[in-house]
């Protein structure tokens with residue numbers, strides 16, 4: 332059995348009054364969700380206790396020729412276990428796809444600024460492709476609010492609807508569309524009246540490909556619906572030290588890893 336150091340690292344960090352740094356977590360489960368899309372469950376009590384929706388963790392490949400960690404949004408938390416859902420796109424994710432229960436992996440996080448979900452609302456989670464995982468965690472967290480908050484998921488998939496079973500337990504209403512049927516803007520147009528007639532006013536939380544989020548931001552701002560957008564960027568460190576992830580905004584250059592990944596439509600200048 333590998334030696335798992337997570338508990339010790341967290342205890343030492345807590346005693347020193349700081350966040351735990353990079354640590355080694357045990358893989359609890361690893362499975363194929365859909366073609367090329369994997370679910371990875373790691374045991375990380377600190378992430379489980381502190382992560383907020385849209386925050387991410389850095390996973391470090393064991394292959395030392397890949398110096399940079401890979402960021403993934405937290406998709407679900409159960410007890411001390413944290414679920415990540417990812418697609419194989421290159422060498423790092425290909426390596427992670429070989430992980431099995433009992434293996435170990437180096438982790439840092441949670442990192443980044445989360446969605447602001449402090450006010451009661453009808454939170455409309457608009458996700459595209461592998462932007463869906465952080466929204467699953469938003470749904471899980473929001474489903475525990477007893478303040479009139481509602482959750483509507485609006486997910487756009489390329490083909491397989493890989494997250495419907497995962498979001499259903501946490502959402503009041505679920506809608507989805509695959510590429511052959513249209514895109515999430517078509518879906519939002521279809522359900523606009525329903526979104527406005529469920530009690531609380533809608534607030535959009537979105538994550539997905541940049542062109543999709545620009546369209547979502549424009550759709551929302553035309554209707555005076557507030558939107559928070561979780562951006563993806565190529566990252567280096569993940570915590571503000573390397574300037575790999577900057578995005579130009581009307582307020583200057585901001586770091587997606589530290590100033591985001593969540594930004595408002597106004598911060599990004601993405602109004603219609």
Ligand SMILES: Cc1cc2nc3c(=O)[nH]c(=O)nc-3n(C[C@H](O)[C@H](O)[C@H](O)COP(=O)(O)OP(=O)(O)OC[C@H]3O[C@@H](n4cnc5c(N)ncnc54)[C@H](O)[C@@H]3O)c2cc1C
Nearest residue numbers: 401402403404416417418420421422423424461464564565
């Ligand atoms: C905040 C955040 C959350 C994310 N959450 C998820 C998630 O929940 N599920 C998921 O499948 N993917 C997610 N991604 C994208 C994921 O990080 C990349 O797909 C992954 O890093 C690719 O690594 P690779 O080694 O397979 O690809 P390679 O192409 O070999 O990667 C080379 C380098 O580019 C970076 N990179 C490559 N593609 C991306 C990308 N699309 N976005 C950011 N960096 C990239 C890698 O981190 C690495 O440094 C997220 C990205 C960010 C920024």
Ligand code: FES
Nearest residue numbers: 567569573574588
């Ligand atoms: S990834 Fe290093 S500054 Fe953002």
